[in-house]
Amino acid sequence: MWPWAVAVVVAVVVAAGAVAALVRWPRAEGAVAHSAWVRVLPVVRAAVRRQRVTQALGWTATVVLVVATAVLVGRPVGTESTPELMGRRDIVLCLDVSGSMLPFDTQILGSFETMVGSFDGERIALSVFNATSQTVFPLTDDYEMVLDELARVKDNLDVDLKDTIYVEDLERVLTPEELAGLWEVWAGTLSYYGSSLVGDGLASCSLLFDPAVTDRSRSIILATDNDVMGDPIYRLSEAAALADRRGASLYGLFPQENKGTGQDSAFSADLGKVGGKVWYAEDPGAVGALVAEVVDNQRVVVASTSPPTLTDRQRPWTALAGLAVVALLGARVWGRR
DSSP states (O other): OOHHHHHHHHHHHHHHHHHHHHHTOOOOOOOOTTOGGGGGSHHHHHHHHHHHHHHHHHHHHHHHHHHHHHHHHTOOEEEEOOSOTTTTEEEEEEEEOSGGGHHHHHHHHHHHHHHHTTOSSOEEEEEEESSSEEEEEEEEOOHHHHHHHHHHHHHHHOOOOTTOOSGGGHHHHSOHHHHHHHHHHHTTTOBTTEEOOHHHHHHHHHTTSOTTOOSSEEEEEEEOOOOOEEOOSSOHHHHHHHHHHTTEEEEEEEOGGGTTSHHHHHHHHHHHTTTOEEEETTSTTHHHHHHHHHHHHHHHHHHHHSOOEEEEOOHHHHHHHHHHHHHHHHHHHHHTO
């Protein structure tokens, strides 16, 4: 962090060492007469060798200690890319709750519950639609509330409509509790003028993103059978273009049993025009693969806007300084033996 501090510490230590050396510089003294025989004594030779070794060890430990201390003062750090690649993501679950989609909606919502368990910092919203749309909950990172709402909607949609055609037929096949739960989800989504108006539903989901927030990636997961009945305000291609203009990536879930139909090909084509992809809802790995695609597709966006994370790297230098101190003390003790 502070490379100049390393140079300052080294310069101060070198200057202090030079001053100390000048102050303590030994004066030349004459040799003691007839003392040469002392230097050849085994005990004296051993003492001289020990002194040289301890001096070398002491100087080496001193240099290591100075370098380690200088680096620590400069605060060594490492740079790493931000690991939370999903932490800056906004995801809108856009769910078709028309009668033909109910068997798939409960499976999809169950998979969404599992998906939320891996979130940390991203925001999620749920919007349901048929002829019109209802926002179940807006973008939020309150995962406890999200899981409660997903479970509630899933349980309310877990009904068997059997051979019902009209809304009036529901009282014949559902219990009062089931009917009340279904109406709780359907409230605000029914009209005699249409059903599964996918374009309008997608347009409403696109408007759930906060236009003032620009540093978060945006994704819409659209689950529908694209069985449009009525005259929507937005055609699917127009709604997909609107989502694209608002910076949202599109991911579609389509019923496997309708694969190969005109609705399937039109759905894939309209989403494909803006780079969207489609999976089939009954595939056990579809939602998992879809989530992985969301992560991979947004990886570059998050990485390019996230500043690197600085991590302290002091431990090895602290350990090195500690070893140098131990070596200095050891040399001091051994040199006095």
